[in-house]
Amino acid sequence: MPERSLAAPKPALIEKVLMRCAGQCAVCRAWSHQTICESCLGLYARPLPRCWTCAARLPPAFVGRPRPQCGRCLQTAPPLDRAVAALDYRFPWDGLLQHFKYHQALDLRESLLERLNTALSAAEVEAPDWLLPVPLSIERLRERGYNQSHELAKALARRRGLRCKPEMLLRVRHNDRQAGLKLEDRAANVRGVFAVEPLLAARLRGTSVALLDDVMTSGSTLFELAGVLLQAGVMSVQAWVIARTPEPGDE
Template identity: 80%
Template sequence: MSRQPPTAPRPALIGKVLMRCAGQCAVCRAWSDRTVCAGCLDLYARPQPRCWTCAAKLPPGLTGHARPQCGRCLADPPPLDRAVAAVDYRFPWDGLLQQFKYRQALDLRESLLERLASALDAAGAPEPDWLLAVPLSAERLRERGYNQSHELARALARRRGLRCDPGLLLRVRHNAPQAGLKLDARAANVRGVFAVEPLRAAQLRGTRVALLDDVMTSGTTLFELARVLLDAGVMSVQAWVIARTPAD
């Protein structure tokens, strides 16, 4: 039987106070009725031309292409039909995502989702049948207390009327963190890590899936999950992420 992610714990009161005071922008601390104020969004969340299949930032001159791709994706196409990233993984989003991921800063969720929703609408990304989060291992769940990607996925799925079920994708073994590994080592590190819940595979067969993660670095985790889904009979797979790091 698949393990259900635990309900996200509420941040401790002292943590909330230290992270940000109510009514202030989480970035510049100006008084604001939003977690990230309009001025900071204008400065740090401007749309960027991105690769169609890995969301890496592209030079502005490629924006005229119908489906622009980076050199890496042209040489070795990934198993994604589309990849959409809301922002670059740099100030202030890197710090905000770290707070959301490791410090239970759930008050940042709506601002992060607003950025992703805007990027999806601007990109014209097709609506999938399922929106599924990248699963965590049991060890990582115990360590963090909740799956940050599932917290984002279930809220976005509710907004867009999509199906979202944390029991459909499994992380069948605990693997080392991807950070710090070279590209080849990252691919080997996630090989064989994921699976579709065998008793429920029929629910995904013939459907379109979007995978949601907070940060996309090399893409190897999302690519491996996409391959697993395609092997299980899924028709197409997209990747939706809050932030994309610079291409390696």
């Protein structure tokens, strides 16, 4: 009888199987069939009113208003047609995202992705022609071992039936970490850092794009990328992020 060759299971399949197995909640450590239990999701993942174009949290009075915007976006319109954030970058999501980003904790990907997918469905966003992750520099990629935004974008594209071609965007030079800079210095730090891949630029002209990143702080990185895409002939740009840092005074 001929031997049967057993192909190694795909990592995505292993991840899905593990997600169904009982274990500890990543937040409260209670016994749970999910990476984050329902109790913690109810406590820490409640939807909040957010600015239409930068996803900053807005006061409760803005609930139900069509296309609400914060004062900053009303004063200076960002180059985004829409911004959606699933969560606030605070406990427990700040620690979980740090773990996912710097320690390759891929077991958290599906739970984080589910939060974003739920937020996108609630926001009734228009499906873009392309879903593109924020690119990393070669130096940062070597340091981390993978691009966390790329991992999220690939999985979300499969789930929502979107085209995802990460190589369309380039990071043409290495820059300082945004996290170590003052808010007013972040825009200068990313200026001229990104470009559209010249061999693929024609495929972007006249299309709509959603940019995906794990965390949005000042918005400088996503605004810079959006400007590059608009200059390349893209018609509209959205930003989809797992978490948005609270504005001063939101605590």
